[in-house]
Amino acid sequence: MPYSSKSELPDSVKDNLPSHAQDIYKEAYNSAYEEYKDPDDRKGDASREETAHKVAWSAVKQAYHKVDGDWKKK
Template sequence: MPYKSNSELPETVKENLPEHGQDIYREAFNSAWEEYKEPSDRRGGASREETAHKVAWSAVKRVYKKDSRGKWVKKD
């Protein structure tokens, strides 16, 4: 279930990440969706969707961090 636009992302992503963070999330999710389509490519019996979400959050965390108020901000 790749995402065509940021408006299709899960509410938790849309409500918490700035637009650029959403772009990163969507692109990483879609890439991982294709890369990990075979169960043998995933770890620990994770579903394709679960794996893609984990990859997407990891990609976001390379560029963004949560500040002291819990808001996602770009790393310095």
């Protein structure tokens, strides 16, 4: 289910990512959730939510990287 605010994001996102990265995650997740609603558009047996989370993390990793356990902007 899409997220309407950052406060709804999973703890693994809220507790680790800076605010801007959370914005990226939320927008990418919501977009992918809509884009991959058809199971034929997803790889293997991945659920709609699983696919959206993978896309969201990928989007974050394009702008941020982990340094000594903390996410830093590239």
